[in-house]
Amino acid sequence: MDKLTKIGEVAAVPSTAVKTSKIGIGFEKLDRGVFDPSKAYDKVAAIGVKWIRLQSGWARTEKSKGVYDFAWLDDIVDNLCRRGLQPWLCLCYGNGLYDEEAAKVFGAVGCPPIKTDEQKQAWHNYVVAVTKRYQGRIGWYEVWNEPDGKWCWKHGVSGTEYGEFVKATAAAIKVGDPDAKVIGGSMCLTGLGWLNDVLQTGAGECMDALTYHSYSPDEVGGFERVRSLRAVCHAFNPRMEIIQGETGTQSRDDGAGALRGGAWTPLRQAKFLARHTMADLFDDVMFSSYFSCMDMIEALNGVVGDKSSYLDYGYFGVLGADFDENGVATGDYTPKPSYRALQTIAAIFREDVKLAEMPLQFSAGKGSPRLLRGDDSFKDLQYHGFRKSNGSAGLVYWRSTELLTTSYESTVSLEAVKLPEQVRLVDLVDGSIYTLPPAMIEDNGRGVRSFLHLPLRDYPLLLTFGDFI
Structure with missing residues (x-):
């Protein structure tokens, strides 16, 4: 982080x-x-x-x-x-x-x-x-x-x-x-x-x-x-x-x-x-x-x-x-x-939070500067979206490596459309809230935003859009 x-x-x-x-x-x-x-x-x-x-x-x-x-x-x-x-x-x-x-x-x-x-x-x-x-x-x-x-x-x-x-x-x-x-x-x-x-x-x-x-x-x-x-x-x-x-x-x-x-x-x-x-x-x-x-x-x-x-x-x-x-x-x-x-x-995750499909997909991204290789594939992840009635959304994701043998850190990238502008990343284990630096967000000018080299852990992280927290 x-x-x-x-x-x-x-x-x-x-x-x-x-x-x-x-x-x-x-x-x-x-x-x-x-x-x-x-x-x-x-x-x-x-x-x-x-x-x-x-x-x-x-x-x-x-x-x-x-x-x-x-x-x-x-x-x-x-x-x-x-x-x-x-x-x-x-x-x-x-x-x-x-x-x-x-x-x-x-x-x-x-x-x-x-x-x-x-x-x-x-x-x-x-x-x-x-x-x-x-x-x-x-x-x-x-x-x-x-x-x-x-x-x-x-x-x-x-x-x-x-x-x-x-x-x-x-x-x-x-x-x-x-x-x-x-x-x-x-x-x-x-x-x-x-x-x-x-x-x-x-x-x-x-x-x-x-x-x-x-x-x-x-x-x-x-x-x-x-x-x-x-x-x-x-x-x-x-x-x-x-x-x-x-x-x-x-x-x-x-x-x-x-x-x-x-x-x-x-x-x-x-x-x-x-x-x-x-x-x-x-x-x-x-x-x-x-x-x-x-x-x-x-x-x-x-x-x-x-x-x-x-x-x-x-x-x-x-x-x-x-x-x-x-x-x-x-x-x-x-x-x-x-x-x-x-x-x-x-x-x-209380009150009106609901499971939801999200208008986003994980992408290969460019070479991750943290890994000196490409980002992790979405095929290895557990993830799902959530919505709240105020229009906000959240994506929870993690990699299910073996807890008793591995402490895992990596990165992932994704593309998203039609989601609120404000973006935060939340660590669901210790409750820390982070903003992303400009270098991690790209906007193609046609409504698609890319989020590059997001942290990936062996426990759930939450990427929020709008006032989800």
């Missing part, structure tokens, strides 16, 4: 000032009390995301049969709503009051209440109580978490079994709140066989949306996956929305959980976040949720009474934390580079 002139930074827009957005973040695992939400509310709201994912915590709420204590969840929901955030709730997990196996598992993770009539009725009653209580505050309910993974459906994964569970849970949701929306799936694996088994039960008829999780260094593979998921879902229910419910990676190489062991750093995490979030917008999902707000223990395979079994620290957070002897996140909850990346994207 050294040939450009920095003129400012993208201003953060708090969630209270955001009316609509497709950008969200996770606030999960409070059913297991793994961090202090009171220290996170303001910092998360300052990111400017809108959607925020919670987990309902049946075992934490019903500790005596038929008696619900929602005080802990009320406090979380009310604090988030007060700050302009829109909670959506994953209904989970099991309850040791009704299941001996669930009583042995930390947080009763992965123990669905489907074995006995008593379990089924207790789950129905609980779901009715939840949705009735949060009517008007929560409108979307997700049925379980990652049921296609053995860690969250511990007795053995079955799409048919989960499909029947979705139908029963959807019926309970509607008893508590007839206007509530039902989300199914929460699927973490890529195969379509499990999903087909789910939808063959008729579950698709009561699902307003499908969520999928995306833990892969390669965001490009997600484009085909989303097309496939959307096509399968629409074969059963053409009205079903697609939601990216979890994606994320670590900020260090020694964390537990998905993508563990990779050569992750805080900067690579920020690049991952920017690439995957923009890819979700390219896919036109209903909304996209980054996992997660906080460094925290994974706590998916813990055994009650064996603390060592669930002190498995994950470093997925946009906020960094320390940990006490029980694995609870402590410290000041410090923003990482990924925090600023999400804040930048949330500020720009």
Whole structure:
């Protein structure tokens, strides 16, 4: 960026000032009390995301049969709503009051209440109580978490079994709140066989949306996956929305959980976040949720009474934390580079921004003085255009090199017509705004402008035309 002139930074827009957005973040695992939400509310709201994912915590709420204590969840929901955030709730997990196996598992993770009539009725009653209580505050309910993974459906994964569970849970949701929306799936694996088994039960008829999780260094593979998921879902229910419910990676190489062991750093995490979030917008999902707000223990395979079994620290957070002897996140909850990346994207891609085809094309350009060769080809890029109602436009582009092996810098050139005169370049990871020097812009006098040797990185940059920022 050294040939450009920095003129400012993208201003953060708090969630209270955001009316609509497709950008969200996770606030999960409070059913297991793994961090202090009171220290996170303001910092998360300052990111400017809108959607925020919670987990309902049946075992934490019903500790005596038929008696619900929602005080802990009320406090979380009310604090988030007060700050302009829109909670959506994953209904989970099991309850040791009704299941001996669930009583042995930390947080009763992965123990669905489907074995006995008593379990089924207790789950129905609980779901009715939840949705009735949060009517008007929560409108979307997700049925379980990652049921296609053995860690969250511990007795053995079955799409048919989960499909029947979705139908029963959807019926309970509607008893508590007839206007509530039902989300199914929460699927973490890529195969379509499990999903087909789910939808063959008729579950698709009561699902307003499908969520999928995306833990892969390669965001490009997600484009085909989303097309496939959307096509399968629409074969059963053409009205079903697609939601990216979890994606994320670590900020260090020694964390537990998905993508563990990779050569992750805080900067690579920020690049991952920017690439995957923009890819979700390219896919036109209903909304996209980054996992997660906080460094925290994974706590998916813990055994009650064996603390060592669930002190498995994950470093997925946009906020960094320390940990006490029980694995609870402590410290000041410090923003990482990924925090600023999400804040930048949330500020720009909100309200009336729409995907759009752009009147431009990448060109060979002249020899790039930065490369001592020609510019990169558009064939190696990920890019898409966006429009806003004020007439402005933006082009997001990056090169999808391997994040764990390569730090990529290059240049590209393009030609554009019929776009606003004012041009800016925005770094979507750190929020810097630049102007282009005159030498990088050529006008042929007939309405075509060429933009020469623009910076190209292994993370998204945004070229804006008019007042897009």
